[in-house]
C-alpha cells in the first residue's frame with residue numbers, strides 16, 4: 123500500500139507479513155481471530171521488520187542523527203584523553219604552562235560536542251514524532267475501513283489504548299530503539315577502543331566481565347515482556363471500563379450501579395496494578411544486579427591499576443583516564459542491554475497493533491480498470507440470489523435473496539426482528555460483499571464501483587442518528603463537502619429543520635455532539651434528513667427512519683422524509699408499516715429469505731405473513747392501550763373534544779375508525795401531560811383503554827367519546843395534524859425556543 127504524507131513524502135507500506143500471518147482465508151474470522159483475548163505472540167525482529175517500511179523518507183535523517191552521535195562520542199573520548207594529559211602534565215607536575223593547551227582543546231571539543239549533541243537530539247525527536255504521527259494515522263486509517271462486526275467484537279477503550287499507548291511503544295522499538303542502539307554502540311566502541319589504546323592488557327582483563335551484563339539482561343527479558351503485555355492489556359481494559367461507564371452514566375445513576383461499576387474498574391485496575399508493580403520490581407532487580415557487576419569491574423580495574431602503578435608500568439593520569447573510560451563505557455553497555463529489554467517490552471505493544479493491522483477490510487476498491495463509471499446512475503437496484511453469513515456466525519443472515527427496485531420506486535422491507543433486514547442495507551452500502559450472488563446498481567455489480575463513488579450514489583439514513591462533534595452547519599454539510607451556505611439552508615428547510623436551527627443560540631454555528639442534549643431525537647433525525655437531501659444521491663436506504671422517535675416526533679419527520687424520497691429509488695427497512703400503503707412493493711423477509719412480496723392491499727388480502735405482521739403491529743398498540751390516553755382528531759373547526767365529550771356525544775369504536783382494520787388512522791392525543799390528563803379525568807371522562815375501544819366495548823361509567831374525523835394515516839400521515847392542544851398550548855414541545863441553559 124502506498125501512503126502519501128502531507129509533506130508530499132510517499133512511502134510503501136506492506137500490510138501483511140507472511141511470517142506471522144495465518145492463511146488469509148475467511149476461516150480466520152471464524153477461528154475468532156479478532157477476539158480481544160487472543161493476541162498472537164511475535165518476535166521483536168518480526169515486529170521491527172513489520173514497521174520498518176514506515177520509516178521511509180525518514181531514514182536519511184536517521185543517518186544524520188547517527189553521524190551526530192558518532193561525533194559526540196568521539197568528542198567525549200577525546201575529552202577524556204585530554205583529561206589524562208592534564209592530570210599527568212599539569213596536575214601531577216604542578217605546571218600551569220602545561221595546562222593551557224589541553225584545556226583550550228578540551229573547551230573547543232566540549233563546545234563542538236555540545237552543538238552536535240543538541241542538533242542530533244533535536245533531529246532525533248523530530249524523526250521520532252514524525253514516525254509516531256505516521257504510524258498513528260496509518261493504523262487509524264486502517265481501522266476506519268474495518269467492517270462493522272470488528273467494532274462489535276472489540277471494546278472501544280481497548281482500541282483507543284492501542285491507537286495511543288501501543289503506537290508509542292512501537293516508536294520505542296523502531297526509532298528510539300535504533301537511535302539509542304546506535305548511540306550506545308558507537309559510544310561503547312570508542313570508549314573501549316580508547317581503553318585498549320591506553321592499556322590493552324588492563325582493558326582485556328576488565329572486558330572479560332562484560333558478558334555478565336548480557337547474561338543479566340537475558341535473564342530478565344522474558345519476564346519483562348510478559349509483564350509488559352499484561353500491563354498493556356490491563357491499560358486497554360481500564361480505558362474500556364471508564365469509557366463504557368461514562369457512556370452509560372444515566373443507567374449507572376438511575377439504577378445506582380456505582381458499586382458494580384467501581385468493582386469492574388477495580389478488577390481491571392488491580393490487574394494493571396499487579397503488572398506495573400511486577401514490572402517495576404523486575405526492572406529494579408535488573409538495575410541493582412547490573413550495579414553490582416559494575417562495582418566488580420571498577421574494583422578489578424582499581425586493584426590491577428594499583429598493582430601496575432606500584433611496578434611503575436602505569437601513571438596515575440592513565441589510571442584515572444582508564445577509570446573514566448570504564449565509567450563512560452558502562453552506561454552505553456548497560457544501555458544496550460537495557461535497550462533489549464525496552465524493545466522486548468515494546469514488542470508487546472507491537473503485537474497488539476499488528477493484530478489490528480492484520481484484520482482485513484471486508485471490501486476493497488476494484489482493481490484499476492474494473493468497472494465503468496458512466497456518471498450518475500438512474501438508481502435501478504438488483505439484488506440477485508444473494509447469500510451471506512457474518513464472519514464467525516453459525517447461521518446465514520441472507521439466503522437466496524432476490525429483488526429489483528426500478529428508478530424512483532419505494533420498496534419497503536419488513537419482517538420480524540433478526541430476519542436480515544439491516545443486513546440487506548449493509549449489502550447495498552457494501553459494508554460486506556455477499557458470499558454468493560451479487561448486487562447491481564444500474565446493471566453494474568457494486569464491486570465495480572470505487573467505494574467512495576458508490577457511497578455517493580447510495581445514501582444510508584441509519585437507525586441511529588449520527589452526529590459529528592461540530593456545528594449544525596458542518597453536520598449538514600458533511601452530506602456534500604464544500605456545499606454553499608445557501609444549499610445547506612435549503613436542505614435544512616426541506617427537512618423542516620431550519621426553524622429549530624435558527625432558534626438555537628448560535629443558529630447554524632451552534633456546536634452539537636453525539637451526546638448533546640440540545641437537540642431532541644426528532645430534531646437530530648431531521649438534521650440527518652437535511653444531510654441526505656444535500657447529498658442528493660439517486661438511491662436511498664432508510665434503516666428504521668422512525669424507530670426511537672416518539673409518535674409526535676415520528677410524524678414530524680414524515681413530511682421531510684417524503685421530500686427526501688421524491689424522485690429517488692428508496693429502500694426502506696422498517697417495522698413501522700404506516701408508510702406501507704405508499705410503497706410500490708413490500709418485501710417481507712424472514713430468516714434471510716423473502717417470504718412474501720406485493721403491494722400493501724394485495725398482501726393484506728392474502729392474509730399471510732404480512733397481514734399477521736400488520737395485525738401484530740396494531741395489537742401492539744392495543745396491548746399498550748391501557749397506558750394510552752384517548753385519541754381523537756380535531757379538524758375542520760370541530761368543537762373542542764372536551765366539550766364534545768362532556769356533551770355525551772356518541773362513542774365511535776376504534777374498530778369502526780379503523781375502517782375494518784385496513785390501515786391505520788391518524789389520531790392525536792389531546793393531553794400533553796398529566797395535568798391535561800387530570801383535567802379530562804376530573805371532567806368525568808376517564809380515558810378508555812384502547813383495546814376496549816377496539817373491541818367496541820363501552821367502558822362502564824365513562825361518557826362516550828366521539829372520533830370526529832378519522833383521517834386515514836396513509837393518506838395524511840402527519841399532514842393535517844393540529845399544532846396546538848385544545849387549550850391553545852403548543853403541541854410540539856421540541857419546537858419550543860432554546861431556553862438558553
Ligand SMILES: Nc1ncnc2c1ncn2[C@@H]1O[C@H](COP(=O)(O)OP(=O)(O)OP(=O)(O)O)[C@@H](O)[C@H]1O
Pocket residue numbers: 270271274512513514515518519537538539540541542543544545546
Ligand atoms: N455482526 C454480526 N455477527 C454475527 N451475526 C450477526 C451480526 N449482525 C447481525 N447478525 C445476525 O444476522 C441476522 C440478521 O440480522 P439483522 O440485523 O439484519 O436483522 P434485522 O432484521 O435488521 O433485525 P432488527 O429488526 O432487530 O434490526 C440475525 O440473526 C443477527 O443475529
